[in-house]
Amino acid sequence: SKMLYNDQIMERDNVIDIEDRGYQFGDGIYEVIGVYDGEPLMMDEHMQRLERSARELRLTLPTLVSDIKNKLEKLVEANGLVEGIIYMQVSRGIASREHGFPHPDTSAVTVAYTREEKRETSLENQGGKAVLTDDIRWLRCDIKTLNLLPNVMAKQKAVENNAVEAILHRGDIVTEASASNVFMIKDGELYTHPANNYILNGITRRKIIQLCDELNLKVNEQTYTVNDLLNADEVFISATKLDIIPILKVDDHVIADGKPGEITNQVLQAFRSLYQ
Numbered sequence: 590s591k592m593l594y595n596d597q598i599m600e601r602d603n604v605i606d607i608e609d610r611g612y613q614f615g616d617g618i619y620e621v622i623g624v625y626d627g628e629p630l631m632m633d634e635h636m637q638r639l640e641r642s643a644r645e646l647r648l649t650l651p652t653l654v655s656d657i658k659n660k661l662e663k664l665v666e667a668n669g670l671v672e673g674i675i676y677m678q679v680s681r682g683i684a685s686r687e688h689g690f691p692h693p694d695t696s697a698v699t700v701a702y703t704r705e706e707k708r709e710t711s712l713e714n715q716g717g718k719a720v721l722t723d724d725i726r727w728l729r730c731d732i733k734t735l736n737l738l739p740n741v742m743a744k745q746k747a748v749e750n751n752a753v754e755a756i757l758h759r760g761d762i763v764t765e766a767s768a769s770n771v772f773m774i775k776d777g778e779l780y781t782h783p784a785n786n787y788i789l790n791g792i793t794r795r796k797i798i799q800l801c802d803e804l805n806l807k808v809n810e811q812t813y814t815v816n817d818l819l820n821a822d823e824v825f826i827s828a829t830k831l832d833i834i835p836i837l838k839v840d841d842h843v844i845a846d847g848k849p850g851e852i853t854n855q856v857l858q859a860f861r862s863l864y865q
């Protein structure tokens with residue numbers, strides 16, 4: 590299959606320099622974009638978030654995001670991708686290893702590839718289990734950086750417990766999950782952590798909030814505690830390609846009656862109508 594390397598679509602190859610700052614420091618940013626029926630979903634929103642991540646890290650993108658977008662669409666076409674994801678990242682570039690920023694002439698390195706991936710419809714319909722774990726990440730979780738070790742460690746805990754996700758909490762407050770956002774529902778209203786420095790403002794999360802508005806469902810962008818989560822009527826997670834997955838059990842605690850909830854299902858159907 591083909592990959593994107595800077596502005597070139599080429600055969601996927603081992604082109605990563607050992608002094609790429611993404612490789613050595615995790616000094617870079619990324620996006621994962623869902624592709625449904627050959628079409629990237631919410632590409633503009635992903636590109637805007639990429640721009641913001643770059644700005645917050647003072648990383649100069651080598652081209653306009655409109656050019657990157659163009660190239661990503663060409664890559665999807667070149668690979669004949671129908672159902673799957675685009676992974677793309679931009680590192681601060683290749684330079685002699687020093688922690689401080691490299692010389693301003695160093696250009697950022699963009700790479701992207703696609704992966705064919707079937708949708709997890711059975712998980713979306715039937716739901717899964719989550720584990721709780723401490724949120725030990727830095728205080729700029731709003732930036733989609735390549736530094737993912739705390740997320741890796743958290744997700745591994747989920748994997749080892751046959752859970753779909755690890756839900757993170759900072760003290761008593763539920764923030765998000767290792768690679769998704771968390772919503773809980775109580776008395777007919779949705780709650781999700783506000784979009785500040787403690788979470789990544791998911792593109793899926795934002796779309797859900799918009800869809801709920803259209804469905805006349807109230808979404809409170811408010812913090813809530815682990816105890817609130819365990820006593821919720823419904824819980825679900827959201828992320829690119831996973832879309833929405835009902836969470837039926839958190840650690841050993843069954844959520845409500847242990848079945849996917851009505852509101853979760855309503856939101857899932859609305860989300861599916863974006864691409865079906």
Ligand code: PDD
Nearest residue numbers: 621767768769770789791792793828829
């Ligand atoms: N992860 N929170 C975190 C920490 C994430 O890594 C992600 C996405 C999300 C959901 O964001 P979005 O709806 O924009 O996908 C929330 C991607 C999919 C990943 O790292 O693979």
